[in-house]
Amino acid sequence: MTVKTALETFSAIQAKIDALDHAGGILYYDGSTVAPPASTEHRGETLGYLSELGYNLATSKETCDTVDYLLAHEDELTAEQKRNVKLFNKDREYMQSIPLEKYTAFQMLQNKASAVWHEAKQKKDYAMFAPYLQQLIDTSIEFAHYYKPDKYHYDVMLDSKETGLDVKQCDEFFDTVKSGIVPLIKKVLAKKTIDDSFLFGSFPTADQRKITDAIIDFEKLDPQRSVCGETEHPFTTNFSTEDVRITTHYYEDGFVSSMYSVAHEGGHALYELGINPAYNKTSLSGGVSMGIHECQSRFFENIICRSKAFCDFILPKLKEIFPEQLKGVTTDMYYRAINKAAPSLIRTEADELTYPLHILIRYEIEKAIMAGEVTVDELPALWNAKYKEYLGVDVPDDTRGILQDMHWSEAMFGYFPSYALGSAYGAQILSVMKKTIDVNGDIAKGDVSNISAWLHDRIWQYGSLYDPKELFENAVGAPFDPHYFIDYLTEKYTEIYNL
């Protein structure tokens, strides 16, 4: 073996694993968007077999020998090659730590649990989902122990979503955020409530699709390389820089939900579409972490699309689509309405100010689950109690409570904190970006080219080349500081509510 032949072998192995991931990903997307309900079991079996093939490829003797050889010769590799091998090896070590039959069984469990969650959410029936959730938790803990027997399993999960993150850092972050925003929320709630009634009414799906098109056009998502589907819970998925899918969900009683879902998922998609295409089929492909990813999505959703400048730009278009419903609405009315801060039930519909509390609730519940302090049967009561405590709202049913998010049905434990982290990253990015770009001026003109170029140059193009901490610090030229987020919210809501 030489470094050259080893790199060739490695590249061929990565291409095969990519093909299996691609096939599995399309099966998943198809299952979430258009597949008939009875297809679930068969899809699970196929996904199970594909994951078995992927496991065998990633852990074969040829793969191990090749990767070991490259690791032993890392001085002869470029920085990109070195990082690619190291990230691949991390995945290999993870897989090798888990017995094959458990690994594939888990793929099938996730497929099944996801289908059961869909049904349970529709039927407001947490009990039917609970046994699957139990298995997902047990297996996730079991796998974390296999992989890192010496580390606390929830730390392993947090680290897998955001390299370096652990419970201690999360606690500190949320403490800072909480101390900044809880008093702010109190002040806001003491003020007169904002009228946002015109956002609700009758908004036919066919017309809402025109808003989707407008947002996609505004964000400049390339239609050659991306599409928008419809699902119960919006998400983004990517198969290469040539194929990135977003989804949304239309509710006919209001257009804001889908509109801001598209804005959000569009941010994820821009990140994926902007990665160096040379990274396709390598471990450098894809966004580096959930926190950096949620930073992009929430930057577009909130910092851009809930700004006053964007309201100036978009309201005339909305009025073209819904002339009756939005008659007499001014930019100021619209801006205040879509930023109305109020305690609410649904995370994805929450305003920027109360949103971190929705995340905090999930983080605290995950912590309790992972510490064994709460049983699966007790979770709805705990959920409802925390919504009462932090947001003062009564949860009427589990569909609007613990069943609202898909994440746990896919064993995405440790994911939620990245939403709050991402929001906070975004505020710090904005403060730096504003030094060289007329952010609001550009947005008001419907021109995101400078903003996207900034993000592309400093973040998107690198894919997984750098750890999130290094990537972020390079981008903003300073360590992460959540106070930017508190300052951003304070300034924005002080102005809106005249505090």
Next chain:
Amino acid sequence: MTVKTALETFSAIQAKIDALDHAGGILYYDGSTVAPPASTEHRGETLGYLSELGYNLATSKETCDTVDYLLAHEDELTAEQKRNVKLFNKDREYMQSIPLEKYTAFQMLQNKASAVWHEAKQKKDYAMFAPYLQQLIDTSIEFAHYYKPDKYHYDVMLDSKETGLDVKQCDEFFDTVKSGIVPLIKKVLAKKTIDDSFLFGSFPTADQRKITDAIIDFEKLDPQRSVCGETEHPFTTNFSTEDVRITTHYYEDGFVSSMYSVAHEGGHALYELGINPAYNKTSLSGGVSMGIHECQSRFFENIICRSKAFCDFILPKLKEIFPEQLKGVTTDMYYRAINKAAPSLIRTEADELTYPLHILIRYEIEKAIMAGEVTVDELPALWNAKYKEYLGVDVPDDTRGILQDMHWSEAMFGYFPSYALGSAYGAQILSVMKKTIDVNGDIAKGDVSNISAWLHDRIWQYGSLYDPKELFENAVGAPFDPHYFIDYLTEKYTEIYNL
């Protein structure tokens, strides 16, 4: 090895091949329905790798040993097991006859050619498709030679679509059909033309989707196990009896095209949904031949949905959806309009009477291609000349000419005759069915349960258990006789046109 262990091994191998076929099939469906344009190349690579895995599985030493053992012990197998092994072995022998790299390259070629055909059709640019068509033809001939070096390659292709079919039989069949319908068409064209102008105008897609729902409801396609997507060219695809997909294409200037596409594809889907679910993941799954398949689809499209009884049933529903456009239209007017016989350009839009000539043209062109009597560059001229000769129409562009069908872009040479065969099978089935079922009475009530039960009992449930000839003869209790088809058309058009 014992028969019991061999069967277990065989079953496990079939399950794995099924998983790969399932993944490949979903990738294809996704590519045809929702994938962004730039995804083509990546999908081709993934399909190539999946087909390589399938090839290796189907031709591995373990597979060969197992299949050989079971063939040597066929006396100990049930009839179903024996047929399953034999059909599987046929596929294995086909694959083994072709070198792996050519086999996978062909999968990738088909994926690419399909995408190029889509673009060429949109751009009316046959020249961009021609080099791919040349490769598809060359490779199909090469593969037929590999597989059956002693047989004429077009016979091999015809046989692969309809077991036992060859050029000689096809010629005889088309001669019979031609001698029956050409004089009939002449008589019809001498009569006053039927007014079908009310079928054209403005029919928004959103409303046409309601017709789709009505047809699906009429045919009783199970929504748990089937869905309808949208594609350039309608098709049906099946992944198991729990997941059968149909597609349609909406044209806003008329509703008949999509409506009858759905009726047609629905017939395919009913066949697949009706197969014994125990055959999933075996070589007994799926309809046995293209002829039997097109028989089901064209039975529902034409014999049922272009009958007067169906017009009685559906017209009130159509009027609910399009009250303005169909104002004053009577059942008789509607029945005559959707059966208006006229020479035309597009196969899928053709009436039942002239339809076989569209097929005859394609069959004669394929014969000429396969006999090396025409080059790819000469094909548009040959196509246009035959449309002039048989149907008297001038082809204005290749989009409405040689580029109209997707079949050749997927190397489905030898497929077209099955459309005419299937139509003829259907007429004979109708004559037998009518002895025990009040076919028109049931259709007028919107009740296809007896008709579907008849087809299910005699055809659908058997999947690929019997060869098409045996299946058909068992179903109707007599050999195939195309004169039933001529009689059916003569009776129908004599009445419509008062001949």
